[in-house]
Amino acid sequence: MDFELPEEYRSFRDMVRRWMDSEVPKDWSRALEKDEHHYPFALWDKFTQAGFHGVGIAEEYDGQGGDVVMQMLLARELARSLGGLAWIWGITSFAGSKSIGLYGSAEQKAKYLPLIATGQLKAAIAFTEPGGGTDLLGAMATTADRVDGGWRLNGEKIWSSSAHVADYLLVIARSDRGVEKKHQGLTLFWVPTKTPGVTITPLAKLGMRSMGSCSVHFEDAFIADEHVLGEPHKAWYMLLPTLNNERIMVGAFCLGVIDGVLEDALDYMQQRKAFGGIIGRFQSLQHYVADIATMQKTTELMLHYCADKQSRGETVGVEANMLKLMASENANAAADMGIQILGGMGYSAETDMQRYWRDSRLWRIGPITNEMVRNGIAESLGLPRSF
Structure with missing residues (x-):
């Protein structure tokens, strides 16, 4: 059992850290x-110049x-x-490279992955329903109806x-209303925003x-068959591995916030x-940083x-949820203590503590609430479903 990163990963990490200190310092952020x-x-363009949009995308697609470790x-x-x-x-890494890379056809990969890798394409995720939040499946009101050559999309997404x-x-x-279970009959679309x-x-x-x-409203938007990802009506089965990846990514972002705090x-x-001296000598503040x-x-x-x-390639669903839960609560608690350490300056927009707190507060809610994460963990241990 080895807890140390191989040299290749350490070199990459150190390179990114030096680049960030030089190109994207905290005051600029x-x-x-x-x-x-x-x-x-300007930030997007810096990432493009550094090649970061291409991390996790195979060289054959520019x-x-x-791997996942390097992305994190x-x-x-x-x-x-x-x-x-x-x-x-x-x-874009999640919505584009992960989704196209996993569910896309050979033609879709050849068309879109090079554009993503070279910073020429931006993507966004439109999953959450206005009346649903974490209850994505139960609240799914956005519909896709089959028409000649494609689909008609109607509904609204938020956040x-x-x-x-x-x-x-x-x-x-939802592309099939006649299903027995809520996770069935869903289709994944790659929708051009100019549609x-x-x-x-x-x-x-x-x-x-x-x-x-943003909120996104669809009113009889025609989506051609070429913009369907994977097999129609099977989206939920395809999405599960990438949802785990999203939770791991949130964990990595939260850890970065803790680093900054x-x-x-x-x-x-x-x-x-x-x-009469530096505040670092105060035991209460030392306990905070500990x-x-x-x-x-x-x-x-x-x-x-x-x-x-x-x-x-191992199953990581429960562990990814545990990571998201722990990381988001740690990051938000760390930022809160950071504000307390800085006192009035922690509340000031002239420092970063308040920004770390505001940003990390979201990760306790999305992409899934920590309460729902706890429900899932408990259910994985054999307890009855609570929702």
Whole structure:
């Protein structure tokens, strides 16, 4: 049993960390996040120049190669500075490269993966229903009806991050109403955002502001057969492996936030003076950073366990949920303690603690609430279904 990363992974991690410190420092990230009306295209372009959009995409499709572990190392290092804005990379990586790479036909892979790898295509996820939240299947009101040459899409999605600048939307809709179980009869679509009948409206929110989140309305939007991913009516069975990947990615982002919180807390405690000396000598604050450091290490171990397991093709559903649960609560608690350590400056928009707190607060809700995660974990242990 070896808990150390191989040299290849350590070299990649260290390269990304140096690049982030040089190209995307925290003060620049903080400035990006303040402007909720302007998507950070400059950040996207930096990722393109660095080749990050191609991490996890095979070289035959102009990608950089790399497995789930390498993607999670990248996610962690991005979030240390960017916090939730690391999703600028993560959304297209999940919605595009993961989905096209797993469910796409040979023609779809050849067409879209090179565009994603080279930063020429942005994607967004449009799964959540306005009246459903975590109850995606029970609330599924978006429908897809078969017509000549394709499908007619009607309905509405909400909290589709970056949809207003995306080229394509990954959309799940009910395509067969005559099924016995809610997870049956669903189809996955790769919808061009310029399709007539698709209307995208930005929403105001607490964190990750400049990334933008939107409602998406479909009114008799025609989606050609070539934009169906995988087999019609079988979307839920296809999605499960990528949903696990999304939870692992959230774990990596949360760990990056913990990294940033600990880094900033230690720096402040060693410089700020009060009552005749640096505040780092106060035992109560030392206990806070000890707790944050412990959260960092336990989250790291669980992340590496899940990412390694998935990279080897092993089932990781329950563990990925445990990681998402633990990582999101650790990150939010760490950021809250970070605010307390900085005092008034922790509440100030001039520092990053408040940004880490606002961004990590979302991960306790999405992509699935921690309450629902706990339900699933309990059920996996043999207890009766509670919902």
